[in-house]
Amino acid sequence: MQTPIYMDNHATTPVDRRVVDAMLPYFSAQFGNAASRNHAFGWEAEKAVDTARKQIADLIGATPKEIIFTSGATESNNLAIKGVAEMYAERGNHVITSATEHKAVLDTCKRLEKQGYRVTYLPVQRDGRIDLQMLEEAITDKTILISIMYANNEIGVLQPVAEIGRLAHGRKILFHTDAVQAAGKVPINVLADNIDLLSLSGHKFYGPKGVGALYVRRKNPRVQIVAQMDGGGHERGMRSGTLNVPGIVGLGKACEICRQEMPEESKRLAYLRDKLKEGILAELDECYINGSLEHRLPHNINISFAFVEGESLLMGINDVAVSSGSACTSATLEPSYVLKALGVGEDLAHTSIRFGLGRFNTEEEVDYVTRRVVEVVKRLRDLSPLYDMAKEGIDLSTVSWGAH
Amino acid sequence: MAYSEKVLDHYNNPRNVGALDKNDPNVGTGMVGAPECGDVMRLQIKVNERTRVIEDAKFKTFGCGSAIASSSLATEWMKGKTVDEALAIKNTDIVNELSLPPVKIHCSVLAEDAIHAAIKDYKAKLGDRAEAGQPAETPA
Numbered sequence: 001m002q003t004p005i006y007m008d009n010h011a012t013t014p015v016d017r018r019v020v021d022a023m024l025p026y027f028s029a030q031f032g033n034a035a036s037r038n039h040a041f042g043w044e045a046e047k048a049v050d051t052a053r054k055q056i057a058d059l060i061g062a063t064p065k066e067i068i069f070t071s072g073a074t075e076s077n078n079l080a081i082k083g084v085a086e087m088y089a090e091r092g093n094h095v096i097t098s099a100t101e102h103k104a105v106l107d108t109c110k111r112l113e114k115q116g117y118r119v120t121y122l123p124v125q126r127d128g129r130i131d132l133q134m135l136e137e138a139i140t141d142k143t144i145l146i147s148i149m150y151a152n153n154e155i156g157v158l159q160p161v162a163e164i165g166r167l168a169h170g171r172k173i174l175f176h177t178d179a180v181q182a183a184g185k186v187p188i189n190v191l192a193d194n195i196d197l198l199s200l201s202g203h204k205f206y207g208p209k210g211v212g213a214l215y216v217r218r219k220n221p222r223v224q225i226v227a228q229m230d231g232g233g234h235e236r237g238m239r240s241g242t243l244n245v246p247g248i249v250g251l252g253k254a255c256e257i258c259r260q261e262m263p264e265e266s267k268r269l270a271y272l273r274d275k276l277k278e279g280i281l282a283e284l285d286e287c288y289i290n291g292s293l294e295h296r297l298p299h300n301i302n303i304s305f306a307f308v309e310g311e312s313l314l315m316g317i318n319d320v321a322v323s324s325g326s327a328c329t330s331a332t333l334e335p336s337y338v339l340k341a342l343g344v345g346e347d348l349a350h351t352s353i354r355f356g357l358g359r360f361n362t363e364e365e366v367d368y369v370t371r372r373v374v375e376v377v378k379r380l381r382d383l384s385p386l387y388d389m390a391k392e393g394i395d396l397s398t399v400s401w402g403a404h
Numbered sequence: 405m406a407y408s409e410k411v412l413d414h415y416n417n418p419r420n421v422g423a424l425d426k427n428d429p430n431v432g433t434g435m436v437g438a439p440e441c442g443d444v445m446r447l448q449i450k451v452n453e454r455t456r457v458i459e460d461a462k463f464k465t466f467g468c469g470s471a472i473a474s475s476s477l478a479t480e481w482m483k484g485k486t487v488d489e490a491l492a493i494k495n496t497d498i499v500n501e502l503s504l505p506p507v508k509i510h511c512s513v514l515a516e517d518a519i520h521a522a523i524k525d526y527k528a529k530l531g532d533r534a535e536a537g538q539p540a541e542t543p544a
Contacts (some may be wrong), residue, residue, distance in 0.1 A: 308466070309442055309443065309466055327441075335442065385466060388446075401438035401440075
C-alpha cells in the first residue's frame with residue numbers, strides 16, 4: 001500500500017488507464033478536426049466522436065443525437081439553465097431549484113434573477129432530500145424549468161429524480177438534472193425518469209478533465225435551448241467550438257467502462273464504504289452521519305466528528321486525501337452551505353469530513369484510513385475543551401459564548 | 405495551503421495541554437471563541453501569589469492547526485513571565501513566530517484574547533480577595 005491515499009473521488013478521479021490508452025492516438029496520429037468534412041483526417045475524428053456519443057448515450061438511456069459535448073459540468077449546467085430560460089422566456093419566467101445544488105447551478109440561477117427571472121430555492125429535509133409536496137406547491141403557471149441535482153457532491157444523497165420527472169412532465173415543465181456525481185455510479189435512464197436535460201463531466205468517473213456533456217431531449221418533448229456562445233454552430237447549433245476529440249474519446253470510453261462495471265463496482269464500493277463507516281463508529285462516540293443513508297451514492301459517506309474541527313483533522317490525517325465542510329477549508333470562510341441546508345448546526349458543520357471512495361481504493365486502504373481517523377480524532381478530542389465540557393455533562397448549546 | 409514548520413511542530417507536539425483547577429484562587433481561566441465559529445480556546449494560568457510570575461499555563465483548543473499552534477505557543481511564552489509582561493504579548497508576535505498566512509491571523513487574535521481573558525479572570529479573583537480582606541499582593 002502506498003501513501004498518500006486518495007479518498008476524495010467527489011472532487012475528481014484519476015483517469016483510468018484504459019481511457020488514457022483510448023485517447024492517446026487522437027493527440028497526434030489521428031488529430032483531425034471532426035468538422036473537416038472533406039478528408040480522411042476529419043472523417044476519422046468524426047467517427048471517433050460518433051462512437052463516444054453512442055457510449056455516453058448508452059450510459060443514460062439516451063440516443064446519440066441527444067448528446068452535446070461541452071467543457072464540463074459547469075458549462076453544461078450554465079447552458080441548460082440559461083439556454084432554456086432564454087428559449088422559453090415567452091412561456092414563463094420561473095425556475096425551481098434546490099438549496100443544496102452545486103454553485104454552477106445556484107450562481108447561474110442568481111444571474112437569471114438579476115435578469116428578471118424568478119427563482120425558487122427549495123429547502124431540503126433533514127435527510128438532504130427535497131419535499132415533493134413543496135415542489136408541487138412551488139410550481140406556478142410561469143414555471144418553465146425545474147433543476148434538481150441527481151446526487152449531492154458533499155453528502156451523496158440521491159434526490160427523488162423519477163418522482164420529480166413525473167411531476168414536471170405532468171405539468172409540462174422541463175426537468176434538468178445535474179448528474180455529475182451520479183453518472184457512471186448509479187443506473188440512470190432519462191426516459192424512465194422523464195429527464196429533459198442532464199449534465200455530466202468526464203473527470204468525475206475516471207475520464208479526463210475539461211470535457212463533459214449535456215443531454216438534450218429530442219422527443220416528447222423536443223427541447224430547444226439558446227446557445228450561450230457564438231461561433232461555428234457545432235453540436236447542432238447548441239455549442240460552438242472545435243470538438244475536443246481526444247477528450248471526447250476519453251469521455252466515451254469512461255462511460256463504456258462504467259456501464260459495464262457498475263453492478264460489480266457499486267457493490268464493492270458500498271461494501272468498503274460501510275466497512276469504513278462501521279469501523280469508525282465502533283471506535284468513536286459522538287459521530288454523526290450527514291444525509292440519508294438509504295438514498296445515497298454507494299461510495300460516499302459524510303461524518304461530523306463532534307468537538308474536532310475539520311481542518312485540524314485533515315492536518316492530522318495528512319497521508320489521506322479527503323475533504324471537510326469546515327469553514328477553514330473553504331474559500332469563503334463559511335462552513336458548508338449544504339450541511340446548513342440540512343439543518344446541521346454550524347458547530348457540527350465545522351467538524352464534517354467527506355469520504356469519497358473510488359475505483360482504485362482497496363480494502364487495505366480503507367482499514368488504514370479507519371485507523372488513522374480514529375487515532376487522530378482521539379488525539380484531537382484530548383486537545384478539545386468542548387469534549388471536556390461535554391464529558392462533564394455541560395450542554396454546549398446553553399453556554400453563552402463570547403462574540404468572535 | 406502548506407503549513408509552516410513551526411505550526412506543524414506545535415500541532416504535532418502541542419506544549420502544555422491540559423487543565424488547571426479553575427477554583428484555585430491563583431488560577432485564571434480564559435475561554436474565548438465559539439463552536440459555531442469553528443474555534444474555541446481555553447487558556448489557564450497559575451500565578452505565584454508573591455512574585456506574580458506565571459508558573460504554569462495550560463490550554464485546550466478546538467480549532468484548526470493554526471489555532472492549536474497559536475494557543476500552544478501562547479502558553480509557552482506566558483510561562484515564566486509576570487502577569488503584566490504576559491499582557492504585552494501581541495497577536496502580531498504570534499503571527500510572525502508561526503509565519504501565519506493572512507487567513508489565519510484571526511487564530512492569533514483569538515490567542516491574544518485568551519491571554520487577556522485568563523489574566524482578567526485571575527485579576528478578578530485577586531480583587532475579590534482584597535475586598536474580602538484576605539491577604540493578597542498589592543498590584544505592582
